[in-house]
Amino acid sequence: QVQLVESGGGLVQAGGSLRLSCAASGRTFSSWAMGWFRQAPGKEREFVAAISWSGGSTYYADAVKGRFTISRDNAKNTVYLRMNSLKPEDTAVYYCAATLDVPGTDPWEYDYWGQGTQVTVSS
Numbered sequence: 001q002v003q004l005v006e007s008g009g010g011l012v013q014a015g016g017s018l019r020l021s022c023a024a025s026g027r028t029f030s031s032w033a034m035g036w037f038r039q040a041p042g043k044e045r046e047f048v049a050a051i052s053w054s055g056g057s058t059y060y061a062d063a064v065k066g067r068f069t070i071s072r073d074n075a076k077n078t079v080y081l082r083m084n085s086l087k088p089e090d091t092a093v094y095y096c097a098a099t100l101d102v103p104g105t106d107p108w109e110y111d112y113w114g115q116g117t118q119v120t121v122s123s
Contacts, residue, residue, distance in 0.1 A: 009117030022096030050103035
């Protein structure tokens with residue numbers, strides 16, 4: 001079992017920045033690849049970014065490439081999502097997720113999920 005708890009969401013103006021954190025507990029964090037997804041009202045959950053267990057490989061959705069950065073600190077059992085140049089269309093609940101497999105872009109590829117943190121970007 002892995003428990004995931006997101007934090008760092010909030011209200012920010014367009015062009016601003018936020019850093020989301022996802023703290024993990026349970027089985028060895030460094031064994032898990034991690035992903036960030038988001039879900040806006042009335043829309044399906046969509047892939048944002050992912051990182052391999054070592055942090056050596058990262059993956060991004062085209063919509064956030066160049067603006068968001070995923071990273072992890074295995075000593076702190078935490079994965080981060082740095083979000084810069086935020087846009088109103090980034091407004092969503094952001095979820096972190098864990099998988100023992102190679103990180104993919106489909107939600108079904110992940111085994112454990114956090115409860116989500118709300119990010120709201122005002123125009």
